[in-house]
Amino acid sequence: MGLSVLFLRVEAITVPRAFIYGSCVGGDTANVFPSEWDRPTYVARQSIISAAFGPTEVVGDIELTSAFQRSMLEGDIEATAFPRLRQELPMHDALILDIVDERLGVYELAPGEYLTRSMELISSKLIGKQPVMPRLIDFGSDEHWGLWSRSVDSLVDVVKDSGIPVFAVLPPWSKKSIQGADLAWHSVSVESMNNKYARYNEYLVQCDFTIVTVPDDEALGDAEHKWGLAPFHYTDSVYESLRDQILAGVSS
Template identity: 35%
Template sequence: MHKNLMIYGSCVSRDAFPLLGSAFKLLSYVARQSMISAISKPTTLLEGAELTSAFQNRSLAGDIRSNMLKLVRRHAAEIDVLLIDLTDERLGVIQLPDGNYVTRSQELVSSGRLDGVQGRMRQINVLSERHWTLWENAATRLFSAVTELGLREKTIVLNTPWAELTDAGEPVDRFRGLETAELNAYLGECCAHIRSLGFRVLDMPKELAYSSIQHRWGVAPYHLGEPARQWIAAQVREAARAPVIG
């Protein structure tokens, strides 16, 4: 009988799913949704045209609706493993005039939906003090909700360092000009906070943090290679077999 997996995170986790084979079923995949946005109320200020990609449409619509916890609640009784990574926290968020937050994803920016918003918006970048304050509060609330749904022991959070080199030894361009080492330290602090809330955080060995030159979406600090994907798949298998209680 297969195990049911839900992923909340990014391609870092999703890319490992095929390695799990038919033993696992993917219930839902929530991407491009910062925890700050996930805990925010849905906004009605971002009406607009559809994007060309079905995945991009789903991700953008989900972020605007802040639907992460709604999906967790829908699947809670079925979930064997809830897999979370923090890679998309790199995107930062935008505070809208209605006081709600959305993730500053490429999908949102390219959709043109921000162009029609009347009123003041505030961009809040990752690594900023304001981002940390908002994120820490959002993460505490989100993981409290996960606990209330009885999923604490079924949840694993990945601390996956970003790559500074490819598996061919070439340097990897920085994301939006941000220092990879700084982002790794910041996401490490985020993971430390989650660990303090009583959740399992799994630290990927740094020697696996290489970007694959064969990745289908190209080289990027978070487009990790086969060894990293194999490591992630192994953590999911282990979590499905023997959840840690405590």
Template identity: 30%
Template sequence: MQKNVMIYGSCVSRDAFQEIGAGYDLLAYVARQSMISALSQPTALLPGDPLGSASQNRSLTADIKSSLMQQLRRHAADIDVLVIDLTDERPGVVALPDGSYVTNSHELVSSGRLEMVPGRKPVINVATERHWTLWESAANRFFKALTSLGLMEKTIVLSTPWAEVTENGEPVEEFQGRPTAEMNAYFGECCAHIRSLGYTVLNMPEDVRYAASDHKFGAATYHFGTEANSWIAAQIRGAANVAVQSRK
């Protein structure tokens, strides 16, 4: 029986899905869209020319339109497993003059669109008090909406603390100079809050938490190796099997 998966997260989940095997359909993949941005009102302040990469253009356009909830409503009836990871919260968000928020992604910055918007556009960095206030509010609304859509029992949240070394023990460069331990502590608080809302949070074992030195995009704190991908794939398969059994 075919199993339907939707991912709201990052390459952490997407890379693992590629190893999951036959019998699984990826209904939708929403990436580079902070929960703050996703639960914000869409903005009309950021028109511009398409980016050179089709995938980057799609993700930027989707973030500007705050597309996540629309995607969830479209696919809710067909989803067997909704996979969430928080890695794409890492760049923080930009507060726009119209009261909306967008993810401070590489795609947004490189597009030059922010430079065309007059007025203050402060960046709200992750692991700050202001970010936590905004993120907690967005998370409360998001998970309440998932419950209303009947997705609570079908959702798994992956807690994937970042790696400090590669499989060879070589140190991995910190993300934008932010200490990895600090980032892991913050995302740990986010996952604890999600768990307090009654949602399933799965903790990646420490012994598989290393960066792949041969990752196609280079070694990074969140570019995990084969063992981590296998663990994530196993969590998705397990959740999908439970969902399929509940169909019967």
């Protein structure tokens, strides 16, 4: 009796995945992606400035109890964003970039050494432990803009050889919530912040990234957002619009 051998060809199943470099805006957009997309890679709380200039030496303990917050702050100190992009981005299908984490500026700890002024850094009490008080460089200032634009040039160099499409997610900050409340940010008007962001957004346009946004009148905040009410915590329809633009770009 002959022996029949059955050969089965098993084809690898490729699951699409996004790499998010940014804030809750990119993360919340990825959260409404179709279920066939894998859980995204997420690098947050790292200004493009601190990422481009490299690791920073700090002293003192990090006073954070949240493992996630500690991880984000340690990533900023070690400037992990660019090395991770170089190594991991080719294994993804899209880079989702947003710049909401730039809003608080950066600290200069020494010439050429910068840390993102994130809520994690503020809560860690690390800044007050440095032997020389770090200097704050405000978002929107000419100094910040100069450092940031140079750093974006470095980011372009990091991602351009990957062949992965880059989507700059740049919805305007919300002036109103869907519930009808006027919005501000720590007593700063949304109009003022949108004006500050304008030249940053335009620079990303010039980098030939695919720009993903919504009209001003559609950019509404939501008091029921899981992170609370803020000008950059939007309604579900905003995230769905951003998602649809990204998916159309990936499939084109």
